[in-house]
Amino acid sequence: MKSHALLVGLGIFLSRIAGLVRERVFAHFFGNSDAGDAFKAALKIPNFLQNLFGEGVLSASFIPVYAQLLAKKHDEEAAKVASVIGSLLFLMTSFLVLVGVFATPFLIDLIAPGFQGEKRALTIQIVQILFPGTGFLVMSAWCLGILNSHRKFFLSYVAPVIWNLAIIFTLVMWGSKQGQYDLAVTVSWGLVAGSFLQFAIQLPSALRLGKKIFPSLDLKLGSVRSITKNFAPVVVSRGVVQISAYIDNMLASLLPTGAVSALAYAQTLYLLPVSLFGMSVSVAELPAMSQATGSDLEIKEYLQKRLNRGLEQIAFFVIPSAVAFFFLGDLIVGAVFQTGEFQKENTDFVWMVLAGYSVGLLATTLGRLYSSTFYSLKDTRTPLQFAIIRVIFTTILGVIFAFYLPETLGFERQWGTAGLTVSAGLAGWIEFYFLRKSLNKKIGHTGLKIPFQIKVWSAAIISALSGAAIARFVLQSDLHVIIRAAIALSIYGLLYFGLGYLFKIEQTKSVADKILRRLGK
Numbered sequence: 102m103k104s105h106a107l108l109v110g111l112g113i114f115l116s117r118i119a120g121l122v123r124e125r126v127f128a129h130f131f132g133n134s135d136a137g138d139a140f141k142a143a144l145k146i147p148n149f150l151q152n153l154f155g156e157g158v159l160s161a162s163f164i165p166v167y168a169q170l171l172a173k174k175h176d177e178e179a180a181k182v183a184s185v186i187g188s189l190l191f192l193m194t195s196f197l198v199l200v201g202v203f204a205t206p207f208l209i210d211l212i213a214p215g216f217q218g219e220k221r222a223l224t225i226q227i228v229q230i231l232f233p234g235t236g237f238l239v240m241s242a243w244c245l246g247i248l249n250s251h252r253k254f255f256l257s258y259v260a261p262v263i264w265n266l267a268i269i270f271t272l273v274m275w276g277s278k279q280g281q282y283d284l285a286v287t288v289s290w291g292l293v294a295g296s297f298l299q300f301a302i303q304l305p306s307a308l309r310l311g312k313k314i315f316p317s318l319d320l321k322l323g324s325v326r327s328i329t330k331n332f333a334p335v336v337v338s339r340g341v342v343q344i345s346a347y348i349d350n351m352l353a354s355l356l357p358t359g360a361v362s363a364l365a366y367a368q369t370l371y372l373l374p375v376s377l378f379g380m381s382v383s384v385a386e387l388p389a390m391s392q393a394t395g396s397d398l399e400i401k402e403y404l405q406k407r408l409n410r411g412l413e414q415i416a417f418f419v420i421p422s423a424v425a426f427f428f429l430g431d432l433i434v435g436a437v438f439q440t441g442e443f444q445k446e447n448t449d450f451v452w453m454v455l456a457g458y459s460v461g462l463l464a465t466t467l468g469r470l471y472s473s474t475f476y477s478l479k480d481t482r483t484p485l486q487f488a489i490i491r492v493i494f495t496t497i498l499g500v501i502f503a504f505y506l507p508e509t510l511g512f513e514r515q516w517g518t519a520g521l522t523v524s525a526g527l528a529g530w531i532e533f534y535f536l537r538k539s540l541n542k543k544i545g546h547t548g549l550k551i552p553f554q555i556k557v558w559s560a561a562i563i564s565a566l567s568g569a570a571i572a573r574f575v576l577q578s579d580l581h582v583i584i585r586a587a588i589a590l591s592i593y594g595l596l597y598f599g600l601g602y603l604f605k606i607e608q609t610k611s612v613a614d615k616i617l618r619r620l621g622k
Contacts, residue, residue, distance in 0.1 A: 108254040108385075109254045109255075109381035109384050109385050111255065111258075111259075112254065112256070112257070112259035114377055115262055116259055116260075117373050117376055117377065119261070119266060121373070122265070122269060124366060124369045124437065124438065125437055125438055126269050126273065126276070127140075127268075127272060127288075128366065128441070128442070128447075129276070129442065129443065130272060130281070130284060130442065131281060131284075131362070132442025132443045132444070132447060133358065133363060133442075133447050133450070134281055134358075134359075134362070135219075135220045135281075136220075136281035136282050136284070136285045137362040138216075138359070138360075138361040139216070139223040139224040139227060140227055140285045140288065141362050142216065142350060142361050143227035143228045143231060144365075145347060148235065150194065150197055150235045150236075150239060151235050151239055162328045162331040163186055163246045164246050164249060164250050164391065165387070165391035165476060165477055166182065166327050167183060167246065167247070167250045167324075168250040168387075168388040168391045168392055169391055170182065170324060176312065177313070178324060180311055181313075181317065181319065181322060182322060182325055183246075183247055183311045184314045184317040185317050185318060185319055185320065185322065185325045186243065186246075186328060187240070187316075188316045188317055188318055189318070190239060191240065194235075194239045194240070195236060198236045201232045201235075202233075205229050206225055208228065209221060209225050211347075211351070213361070214351060214355065215354035215355040215356075216354055219282070223282055223285060223286075226286060227285060227289045230289040230290060231289055231292060231293065234292055234294075234296035237293075237300040238296050238300070240300050241260065241296070241300040241303055244300065244303035244304055244307035245260075245303065247310060248307055249387075249388060250388055252388065253306065253310065254384070254385065256303060258381075260303050261299055263298045263299055263302060264292075264296060264298065264299040265295070267292070267294050267295030268291050268295055270291065271288050271291025271292075271294075272288060272291075275287045275288075331479065334481045334482050334485050345491060345492045345525070345528070349522075350364065352499050352503050352517075353521060355504075356503065356514055356515060356517050356518055357514055359447070360517075360518045364518055364522070366434070366438055366454075367434075367451050367455040367457075367522065368458070370426070370433060370437065370455055370458075371426070371455060371459075371462065371522075373422075374422035374462065374466065375462070375465055375466050375469075377418070378414075378415050378419050379415055379419065379465065379469045380469060382411045383470045383473040384473075386407060386411055386473055386477075387476060390404055390407060390473065390474060390477030401543070402545075404474055404477070404478075408474050408547050409547055409548070411470050412467055412470060412547070412548065413607070414608065415466050416463065416467065416549055416554070416557060417557060417608040419462060419466045420554075420557045420558055420561050421557075421560075421561040421564070421565075421597050422462060423459040423460075423462040423463055424459070424561040424562055424564075425561075425593060426456060426458065427459045428562075428565040428566060428568075428569045429565060429586075429590065430455045430459075431448060432572055432585055432590070433586060433590075434451045434452050434455060435448040436582055436583045436586035436587070439582055448582075453516065454522050455522075457520070457521070457522030457523040457526065458525070458526060460522070460526030461527065461528070464526070464529040464533040465526075465529045468529065468532055471484075471533070471537060472536065474540060474544075480543075483536075483539055486535075487536055487539075488532065490531060491528045491529065491531060492528075494527070495524060498524030498528060499521050499524045501524070502520030502523055502524040503520045503521050506520055507520060556605075556606050557601070557606060560597050560601050560606070561597055563596070564592075564593045564596035564600060567593070567596055568589040568590065568592045568593035571588070571592055572585050572588065572589035576589075
């Protein structure tokens with residue numbers, strides 16, 4: 102698991118670093134402007150298709166069946182299954198993209214009801230441009246499903262680098278030549294080009310590994326029926342999760358200018374540990390869990406062991422990430438985004454939004470692994486039920502925290518954006534509680550041990566407070582924010598691993614022992 106998770110993590114790390122560079126360049130030219138709000142809101146609508154029919158759904162329905170066929174050496178049937186699923190995805194996505202282009206004006210009123218005039222018109226234009234690119238990203242996810250099932254993880258998760266590079270290239274080439282509204286349209290075309298390149302770079306390897314993949318609509322295959330049976334509840338489940346994100350975006354559009362952009366900037370940083378640690382472990386575990394064989398008791402023990410080990414592996418990195426966002430978020434946001442149109446006041450605003458995200462970061466990442474375990478058992482309905490509960494709480498708490506709580510506390514309306522991320526985090530913990538409780542009934546006790554949590558949280562908080570104190574009281578305030586962030590985060594990282602070794606946290610000792618062995622050689 103560790104080697105596969107490492108490859109996934111490395112691929113995601115490179116793509117996320119490219120994404121951070123993309124966001125920094127975007128922030129330089131757009132800041133928290135109307136055009137920036139329009140572009141970020143527009144991205145949400147076509148991304149709905151990508152997330153609905155893309156990686157998440159394929160991971161839950163396609164990969165468990167396809168990986169099991171490969172494990173049983175049924176390569177010919179596996180190729181037929183991949184062919185049918187690829188053909189179905191192509192047809193469904195093509196139809197929805199076509200409908201989406203014409204239905205965009207109506208969709209805008211659902212996702213950003215607070216946008217008016219030129220801002221609304223720009224958002225509509227961007228969405229209509231982006232929809233075709235979404236089709237390429239969905240087919241890219243189909244390639245990812247094939248590659249992952251064959252345990253080829255790196256290419257599929259590093260491919261988004263080329264997508265990011267296409268956008269960065271467009272921004273750099275035309276950023277100083279166009280106004281913000283025209284630039285937003287130009288960048289949209291660059292995004293479509295990047296989507297095509299991301300698909301094209303994976304397709305040859307997917308076809309080579311899949312073997313004998315041709316267009317087919319043979320729905321009579323038992324394996325295909327099994328996938329399509331699970332497909333519907335997973336689509337609904339992913340749709341529910343996306344609705345939660347849309348609700349946040351919709352509520353943010355009703356807040357002052359900059360709320361939608363701030364939410365997107367904070368989300369870019371928030372998704373970094375989710376992808377690097379939550380997704381990398383979950384993605385690597387799903388094919389292995391799906392291939393479990395033996396008696397019911399043996400399968401339960403196997404899943405329990407892998408899940409508990411994966412939870413600790415995720416928590417060891419995600420807990421310090423959440424703590425860093427809370428205590429050192431101003432330095433992190435400033436180092437990544439503070440340039441051009443993005444000034445110090447924008448940094449402080451996005452920090453508060455990011456601190457809100459830190460509330461539910463651990464629950465979100467651990468919840469991914471729990472959901473993957475359900476999917477490996479071919480149970481797609483249980484995660485759906487809890488996803489619906491999450492959306493209900495996200496909506497109720499979001500309205501309270503975004504509109505009523507700031508006014509009650511005497512804060513300005515824009516701080517309701519931070520309330521949105523806090524409410525989403527609390528809803529994430531509610532979903533995680535139900536996922537864990539339900540899975541424990543199926544396979545036995547799972548979860549993080551209390552002593553482990555105390556050690557990790559203590560090491561992270563002590564280290565973060567030390568780094569923050571040095572950055573604010575020792576280093577000179579006129580030092581560039583990137584330098585102060587680099588020093589503070591370096592101190593934080595070194596202290597965290599040092600305290601982890603002192604507290605005898607297994608993951609720290611494992612890393613330290615490997616380093617000492619290499620130095621000994």
